[in-house]
Amino acid sequence: MSGVLVIFEDRAGKISRISWEAVAAGHKLAASLGLPVTAAVIGAATESLAAETASKITGKVIRVEHPLLGQYTADGFTIALHQLIQSESPAYVVFPHTYQVRDYAPALAARLNEVLISDVISIADGPVFTRQLLQGRLSGNYRHTGSGPCLVSVQAGAFRADAAATGSAEISVFTPTIEPAQIRTKPGEPFRGSSQTIDLGSAQLIVSVGRGIKEAENIPLVQALATALGAELAASRPICDNGWLPMERQVGSSGQSVAPKLYLAVGISGAIQHLVGMKASQCVVAINKDPDAPIFEIADYGIVGDLFEVVPALTEAIKAAKQ
Amino acid sequence: MKIIVAIKQVPDRDAQVRIDAHAKWIEESDLQYALNESDAYALEEALQLKEKHGGEVVVVSAGPERVGQTIREDLGLGQTGVIVAELLNLPHATLILHVEKTDSGLTVKRELEEGWFQTIELPTPAVLTIQSGGNKLRYATLMGIKRAKTKEVRRVTAAELGVEAAPVVLLDRVALPQKQKSTQILPGTPKEAAAALVEKLKFEVRVL
Numbered sequence: 001m002s003g004v005l006v007i008f009e010d011r012a013g014k015i016s017r018i019s020w021e022a023v024a025a026g027h028k029l030a031a032s033l034g035l036p037v038t039a040a041v042i043g044a045a046t047e048s049l050a051a052e053t054a055s056k057i058t059g060k061v062i063r064v065e066h067p068l069l070g071q072y073t074a075d076g077f078t079i080a081l082h083q084l085i086q087s088e089s090p091a092y093v094v095f096p097h098t099y100q101v102r103d104y105a106p107a108l109a110a111r112l113n114e115v116l117i118s119d120v121i122s123i124a125d126g127p128v129f130t131r132q133l134l135q136g137r138l139s140g141n142y143r144h145t146g147s148g149p150c151l152v153s154v155q156a157g158a159f160r161a162d163a164a165a166t167g168s169a170e171i172s173v174f175t176p177t178i179e180p181a182q183i184r185t186k187p188g189e190p191f192r193g194s195s196q197t198i199d200l201g202s203a204q205l206i207v208s209v210g211r212g213i214k215e216a217e218n219i220p221l222v223q224a225l226a227t228a229l230g231a232e233l234a235a236s237r238p239i240c241d242n243g244w245l246p247m248e249r250q251v252g253s254s255g256q257s258v259a260p261k262l263y264l265a266v267g268i269s270g271a272i273q274h275l276v277g278m279k280a281s282q283c284v285v286a287i288n289k290d291p292d293a294p295i296f297e298i299a300d301y302g303i304v305g306d307l308f309e310v311v312p313a314l315t316e317a318i319k320a321a322k323q
Numbered sequence: 324m325k326i327i328v329a330i331k332q333v334p335d336r337d338a339q340v341r342i343d344a345h346a347k348w349i350e351e352s353d354l355q356y357a358l359n360e361s362d363a364y365a366l367e368e369a370l371q372l373k374e375k376h377g378g379e380v381v382v383v384s385a386g387p388e389r390v391g392q393t394i395r396e397d398l399g400l401g402q403t404g405v406i407v408a409e410l411l412n413l414p415h416a417t418l419i420l421h422v423e424k425t426d427s428g429l430t431v432k433r434e435l436e437e438g439w440f441q442t443i444e445l446p447t448p449a450v451l452t453i454q455s456g457g458n459k460l461r462y463a464t465l466m467g468i469k470r471a472k473t474k475e476v477r478r479v480t481a482a483e484l485g486v487e488a489a490p491v492v493l494l495d496r497v498a499l500p501q502k503q504k505s506t507q508i509l510p511g512t513p514k515e516a517a518a519a520l521v522e523k524l525k526f527e528v529r530v531l
Contacts, residue, residue, distance in 0.1 A: 074405075074414075074415060074416075074417075075414065078409075098436065099417075099418060099434070099435060099436050102402070102405070102417060102418075103405065103415075103416075103417045103418075104405070105405075106402035106405035106406050106409070107405045107406065107408060107409035107415070109402075109406075110405075110406045110409040110410060111409060113491065114491050114492075115402075115406075115491050115492045116402060117492055118401070118402065128495065132500065133497065134333070134334060134340060134349075135336070136500060137340045137499075137500070138340055138342075138349065138497050138498070138499065138500070139497065139498050139499070139500045139501070140494050140495075140496070140497045140498075141494070141495045141496045141497070141498075142492055142493065142494055142495065143492070143493045143495050144491070144492055144493075145490065145491055145492065145493050146491030146492065147491075148491075184414035184445060184446060185414050185415075185416060185443050185444065185445040186443065186444040186445070187441055187442075187443050188441055188442035188443065188444075189441070190435055190439045190440065190441045191439065191440055191441070192438060192439060192440075193438050193439070193440055204530075205530055229530075229531075237455065237456065238360075238455075240456065241455050241456030243459075247438075247456075248438075253436060254434060254436065254437075254438075254454075255437075255438065256437070256438070257437070261528065261530055262524070262528055262530045269336075282528075283527075283528045283530075284504075285520065285524075286506075290337070291508075292339070292340070292499075294500065296506050296508075297500055297501075297504070297506075298504055299504065299506045300504060300506065300507065301506065301507050301508075301509060301520060301523055302506045302507070302508045302509065303508070303509050303513075303516045303517075303520060304508060305513055305516065306513070309513040310513045310516060310517060313513040313514045313516075313517035314517040314520060314521070316517070317514075317517040317518050317520075317521045318521060318524075318531065321521050321525060321531055322531065
């Protein structure tokens with residue numbers, strides 16, 4: 001067994017950004033072990049994806065192509081990649097940790113009698129894979145001890161996409177054997193939930209509220225702070241799940257990605273699903289009662305305290321400063 | 324319709340996490356446990372389907388009496404649903420917000436990234452993993468809590484099931500996460516901290 005196989009994912013006909021991060025992780029792993037890197041692009045027509053990939057890979061690119069892979073299904077991707085892995089015998093398989101990978105890679109791993117080491121944030125010599133546990137309050141170092149290939153998915157933003165190498169990889173085609181009856185689910189076309197009227201992505205100032213606010217009745221407290229600051233109001237997922245603020249104000253992997261000058265997080269513990277949506281912010285301020293909350297790991301300024309006392313005081317201080 | 328809901332206990336959201344002496348896991352003796360929040364959404368979806376179509380809801384949880392290996396591994400990886408589907412050779416769909424029964428099986432609404440969704444049709448039996456926010460959680464009523472005490476609870480050991488799997492992935496060491504930025508904590512009373520933050524927003528961040 002040899003080599004590092006990186007599985008690429010595309011969005012609207014282009015290689016997705018997190019795939020380049022996965023290949024950066026793959027290159028890092030390959031370099032430390034002295035292994036070649038192979039990239040796989042998957043679909044019904046993969047020529048342009050392969051060409052785009054080949055310019056940034058040092059090893060080779062495989063087009064995993066079949067008419068039944070045109071639209072993503074867990075069955076189709078699991079069958080195709082199982083066959084590819086059996087044919088290529090990679091030592092490591094690296095995936096971007098996306099909703100799609102979460103949907104099929106655990107099944108693929110189980111079919112290989114392996115477990116996917118998911119959502120990895122760093123790779124050290126060994127190799128040792130670090131991932132977060134307990135909503136980011138703990139990090140764990142994992143080693144692969146199985147006899148088959150080691151499957152790893154990497155977290156969005158954990159590896160730098162521009163660290164990916166440049167190259168001109170050789171391109172080949174792999175045609176898996178898939179029967180229509182093996183695809184048991186029938187997927188529909190993706191659609192948008194609601195027409196997004198609020199574009200948080202271009203907001204310069206954001207005040208965001210999390211479950212620390214406790215009740216819907218307390219939202220106006222944070223709204224007043226946002227208004228005083230002239231900021232957009234946003235929220236973490238639980239607030240929108242509860243219907244306390246509309247879904248289009250949600251920041252995170254299932255909501256909007258934002259990069260304001262100031263992101264003021266109120267009562268947000270900082271689960272990774274939230275952090276991936278806001279860690280590009282220029283300045284992060286966190287107000288939280290728990291000094292160990294993960295949000296403080298990426299905050300520039302922090303106030304450890306009861307938000308029900310701190311927020312009104314801050315609103316008043318901002319109003320006074322603006323006069 | 325018979326529905327099995329797989330749930331687990333996790334350390335309470337507000338629980339203080341301390342590393343054990345061997346840095347292999349956390350101190351569990353003084354931890355508070357609670358139902359994993361997303362599992363509550365799965366249970367709710369199952370109960371609503373049962374109320375609409377009849378049938379039975381069975382809840383299963385794998386783990387120790389309280390402390391042990393299975394739950395530890397489960398805690399981290401969160402891939403149970405998809406692995407179960409593969410091992411049982413059943414179709415599956417993940418991150419499901421809504422389930423509708425049809426003549427031939429199920430139609431489900433799946434969440435994609437960045438505010439996109441998708442409808443998927445699949446035959447039953449099937450494995451679904453439920454995303455939070457798809458339904459409204461109910462609160463246990465006093466009657467419900469009373470009735471729960473009369474429900475049958477069955478225990479099955481791994482040995483009885485003939486399960487003996489060697490781990491393929493090893494959790495070597497745990498640690499508290501490393502800071503990515505050096506956070507400046509603004510001390511003092513709420514009023515003092517607020518005043519200090521306003522200074523920073525004015526002169527450092529320059530947004531006031």
